[in-house]
Amino acid sequence: MLTVENLQKSYPTAGAPLEVLRDVSFTVARGEFVTVVGPSGAGKTTLLRCLAGLLPRSGGSVVLTGTGTVVDAPPQEVACVFQDYSRSLMPWSRVGRNVELPLRNTIRDRGERRRAVDVALRQVGLDGFADSYPWQLSGGMQQRVAIARAIAYRPEFLIMDEPFASVDAQTRADLEDLVLRIRQDAGLTVLLVTHDIDEAVYLGDRVVVLSNRPSVVVDVIDVDLPRPRGQVSTKGLPRFAELRTEVAKLITRPTASSWPHVDRTGKSELDRSS
């Protein structure tokens, strides 16, 4: 589905260029759920924006393998859910209109578009809220709207940037299970970026572990946990604990190359995920 090879990204600065991604390579197979986890400031958002075609790369390649599309601009097959729902929805538009806007170019017929919006809202448990404004909803519900917008777009590939980082724990668990269910129903391929190790292991078929900035792929862990997964049943498995410990060890181990760089440049405003 997606092949990322030797992806590099540096931002020009007044001094030396700020190297955020040094060498990132991994693949995502069709129908797979891959999570990317890394310490805060690891350039996760930068990675995601490069993969979504929102940010030009400095080197390497990002290719949608099914069609051979080189991702230089946002591809039709990809939908994104962003971290900050309060900023990613249009507060001047009602929920239904927020979901509908991207469909105007993909579904010509107005009635069919309307139905697609209704179906998507029902899938995220928001039927009856089409005429509400986003600011009338709770944070978790707003993120459901963003998810509805993404699935209504009928992507093959769903990219999510820390989508549950701004909601409380219970809502987060609900949304995680919602995404698992939707992915199951729609046969979506999903890439989800998170800083939460539990989440990465709980959701993923594989976990791509990133190092500190400048990021490289430290390891890719296969998550051999049975599906369907459940918040209590899966997280209670001894294997779950083993996997999360394995990932945690990889993340807390500082890569030798990263520290001098971080010390020199300090924390950068360029990385919105930090």
Place this chain on the structure above:
Amino acid sequence: MTAAEAVGGRGRAAARVLVPLLVPAAIVVVWWFASAASTSPYFPPLSRILATFAEHWLGDRVVSDVLPSLGRMLAGFGAAVVVGVGLGALLGRLPLLAHALNPVLQFGRALPATALVPVSIAVLGIGNVPKILLIAFVTVFPVMLNTIDGVRGVDPVLEDVTRSYRLTRRQRLFRVQLPAAAPQVVAGVRVALGVAFVMMIVTELIAATNGIGFVTLIAQQSFRVSLMWSGMLLLGILGVAVNVLFALAERRLLRWYSHARED
């Protein structure tokens, strides 16, 4: 809701309307009695001013002066809003062009509006068109500069959303960038409205043949002091009315903004 609360609610609603009217009412009462016996040629009794007001401003002058004044103001102001938002949106999306034009824009904005009246008469002559053009010229700047700022200030996350969902340029402009800029555009339009009101009168003080400003000036020059004062009353009332109408329109247009900010 209990009956007592309903009465209390209604009482509060009435108070909200009545309280702001108390001071104006008091002023009118004091003015009325203090000026009742006035023999000063400059400060006629309020009763005479009001009689003049009714006779002139509620009579023939509505058509001969008030409507022409308001028409010119609205024409100039309306043109400024359309042109200002259009050019502002364009320049907001073309940073290089905006940067190149910035000195000219700042120069145009800095010109004192009133100083342009003789210039416009010299260049464009008298009549309605030069007045409308002048009002439009002066009011276009606050609208345009605020629109440039607003369109530029769209949240980068929302820009990512519009790009990743492959919205067309047109959709991005009309569905996202302009609505996002609306609070700033409206703030610019509010400033422009105040300026337009001033310019409406100023353009009528030189080389005019009708209008509220024209009548008031002639009244002063021909010692029709009551008419002059009644013109002031009319302008005050019109100014308040225009502002109230604008506030209503703004509240409707930016409902999402005030709510979204409360959260």
